[in-house]
Amino acid sequence: MSKRLPCIVSGLLAACSLAAAPGDQTLRQAAGNRFLVGCALSPNDLTDPKHAALIGKQFSVLTAGNDFKPENLQPSLGRFTFDAADQFVAFAQANDMKVVGHTLLWHSQAPKFLFQDESGQPLPREQALANMKEHITKVVTHFKGRVIGWDGVNEGVDDAGPYLRQTPALKAIGEDYIQKAFEYAHAADPSVELYYNDYNIEKPYKFPKALRLLTALKDANVPIHGVGIQGHYLVSDTKAIDELDKAIGAFAELGLKVMVTELDVDVLPRKASGADVTLREQGADLYKDGLPADVAQKQGQYYADIFKVLLKHPGVVTRVTFWGTHDGTSWLNNWPVRGRTNHGLLWQRDLTPKPAFNAIIDVLNAK
Numbered sequence: 001m002s003k004r005l006p007c008i009v010s011g012l013l014a015a016c017s018l019a020a021a022p023g024d025q026t027l028r029q030a031a032g033n034r035f036l037v038g039c040a041l042s043p044n045d046l047t048d049p050k051h052a053a054l055i056g057k058q059f060s061v062l063t064a065g066n067d068f069k070p071e072n073l074q075p076s077l078g079r080f081t082f083d084a085a086d087q088f089v090a091f092a093q094a095n096d097m098k099v100v101g102h103t104l105l106w107h108s109q110a111p112k113f114l115f116q117d118e119s120g121q122p123l124p125r126e127q128a129l130a131n132m133k134e135h136i137t138k139v140v141t142h143f144k145g146r147v148i149g150w151d152g153v154n155e156g157v158d159d160a161g162p163y164l165r166q167t168p169a170l171k172a173i174g175e176d177y178i179q180k181a182f183e184y185a186h187a188a189d190p191s192v193e194l195y196y197n198d199y200n201i202e203k204p205y206k207f208p209k210a211l212r213l214l215t216a217l218k219d220a221n222v223p224i225h226g227v228g229i230q231g232h233y234l235v236s237d238t239k240a241i242d243e244l245d246k247a248i249g250a251f252a253e254l255g256l257k258v259m260v261t262e263l264d265v266d267v268l269p270r271k272a273s274g275a276d277v278t279l280r281e282q283g284a285d286l287y288k289d290g291l292p293a294d295v296a297q298k299q300g301q302y303y304a305d306i307f308k309v310l311l312k313h314p315g316v317v318t319r320v321t322f323w324g325t326h327d328g329t330s331w332l333n334n335w336p337v338r339g340r341t342n343h344g345l346l347w348q349r350d351l352t353p354k355p356a357f358n359a360i361i362d363v364l365n366a367k
């Protein structure tokens with residue numbers, strides 16, 4: 001077992017191995033070879049050396065919170081910008097971490113020109129397919145050998161409608177845009193894993209639609225290797241953990257690997273569940289001055305229960321990624337209520353581990 005401290009490698013913070021102090025186990029050590037443990041990262045997270053060191057030692061895989069999204073990699077038609085994403089990959093490599101790409105296709109943070117003309121009308125199918133192919137091929141080829149897997153399509157299943165979300169890609173291409181996206185990615189790098197990633201696909205209202213999509217993709221021999229359950233949970237949702245267990249089992253039956261890809265446990269009240277980024281609401285900012293101990297314990301128990309479920313599916317669950325590190329890095333501070341002080345992650349804003357961190361380590365050690 002090794003304790004990892006920061007050192008400088010080629011101008012990047014990396015990890016050095018030293019003897020471990022008892023009680024100082026990291027998440028990646030506790031998970032061992034059962035699954036990868038990761039976090040989403042923003043470039044700002046690396047400007048504080050202490051924070052960068054924590055990331056470098058705790059995790060075995062990184063996802064960029066925003067840097068790999070289409071609008072960032074192709075800001076204008078045909079102009080690709082890889083600098084920020086390449087720096088992100090370099091940090092991961094310097095710290096012996098793998099990288100997952102998020103995401104090749106999403107209706108949000110997506111350049112309009114891929115699928116729409118200047119007046120917002122869908123492009124002709126062939127043109128939209130060509131744009132999609134160009135984006136996916138360029139991006140997957142650029143990261144070939146440096147990224148272990150891609151969220152091929154993100155959030156393609158609709159919340160309210162009967163099946164697929166009416167995205168610009170769907171309107172221009174048709175329902176087979178999802179299949180095509182996976183095929184283009186696989187052609188660009190046949191060794192990279194490809195995932196379908198979405199929120200609330202374990203919830204009864206959305207699970208049948210997700211299962212329908214995944215079954216159709218598998219039946220058509222589309223190159224899809226896994227499914228990402230985003231895992232944006234509410235501590236007040238007592239059904240979610242059971243739903244997660246059942247969904248993992250059902251997805252595994254299709255021959256898919258399962259990942260929890262954007263894990264956080266919200267402690268503040270809200271009406272919205274999941275992660276529809278267009279939703280906005282008003283809500284109380286209950287814990288501006290800190291998270292009360294009893295709520296922190298409850299959140300820790302919730303995280304522990306999630307990990308107990310994940311450990312019930314050895315060989316199926318291959319990765320768990322938290323959507324941030326300390327509470328100050330969480331998107332939940334601005335969604336669905338803007339400007340709240342949220343506490344959904346494993347470390348406090350000063351990088352002190354919360355009860356949730358210890359609860360997860362305990363569950364991982366108990367098995």
Ligand code: G3I
Pocket residue numbers: 042065066108109154230262275277331
């Ligand atoms: O880059 C600008 C910056 O220049 C500006 O100063 C700043 C001011 O607000 O905004 C910055 O852009 C923000 C961007 O994150 C980078 O921080 C956007 O406003 C903000 O909307 C954007 O939010 C991201 C969100 O996706 C957008 O949809 C979150 O960071 C990111 O964590 C979140 O991630 C999504 C997953 O991709 C898919 N599943 C849901 C999840 C949570 O929403």
